[in-house]
Amino acid sequence: MLALIRPHISPLCLLLALAGLFFSPISVSRVHAIPAVQCGKASWYALTSMTASGQRADPSKMTAAHRTLPFGSRVHVTNLRNGKTVSVTINDRGPFVTGRVIDVTKAAAIELGFLKRGVTQVAVTLVSPNGQTRQGGASTCGN
Template sequence: MTTAGYDGRRGLSPYTIQGVRYEPQVYEAYSTVGTASWYGHPFHGRATANGETYDQEAFTAAHPTLPLGTRVKVTNLANGRSVLLTINDRGPFVDDRLIDLSRMAARRLGFKDQGLTQVRVTALHSPL
């Protein structure tokens, strides 16, 4: 059985962006608070880290170290809204942000117009 969005060993390979080395890993339990941003156009239609085509209207997200294919619950701490997302891309790589969400996810969480918000990210299921 294949898990959608799972990228096997390639999804756990270390990589370097802007001189910073990232080492994706499997976490026993992952729940942390940090800043979320969102990305849409011009990334819409481009390949994600696991090879899927990025759809800004899908419930997906980019995270620097969670395994690709991991399902996460993201909660906006400002209003209590939550969404379930699949990690299918790498990032964000700016300003100590924790996670980069699709435009649809940002809309559902109620922060699309602000661009950034504080969230709790909890890993629910990893394909590994």
């Protein structure tokens, strides 16, 4: 089994794989089957290790971790407490905490205004390849 694991996979993903917890990306052709908006909690992280996509994590970049969206996907994350929105690129897997839908970098958390709080309620809206937000929005999250 270890021979099948690519060397650029982050240590966290390796541990989860060995524990039998597999989080596989979906194909780009299946992106339209994903809900336009996901509502839940976001947290932030400031790691500088390798991400699941093979990129080095950079806390100063506008990137995020999502369980299933393809790497390179763009999403708008809206903090439902204050209405602030950022655009981030998915380059990692996670979060691995129940109820959380996305982990953003420290830079994104600062822009969203929840650095001190650590966790906040968000709406995550998938952006189509042409740059337009898919149907739906933060208002579908009940706030």
